[in-house]
Amino acid sequence: MSKAHRGSGIRSEVNHGRGQCPVCKRTEVKVMYEVTIEGQKAKVCKPCNAHLKAVAAN
Ligand SMILES: [Zn+2]
Known part of the structure; x- marks a missing residue:
């Protein structure tokens, strides 16, 4: 699993991995x-x- 945090690897994430960060x-x-x-x-x-x-x- 290369590039787990960009490109097609994050398509399966909810909202393409975008949302609100709980820290900042x-x-x-x-x-x-x-x-x-x-x-x-x-x-x-x-x-x-x-x-x-x-x-x-x-
Ligand atoms: Zn943050």
Whole structure:
């Protein structure tokens, strides 16, 4: 599975993977990165995924 987050790989996602990011509250962004926030699984946008990763690494 290459390019799981772009192109035809996201056609099967609801609304092509777009929606509102629960972290930054932006709408119509691609929310396709599954993260665990406070024990709950959520899908966030790319910048938030990177940010959460950076925070978790510290
Ligand atoms: Zn976000």
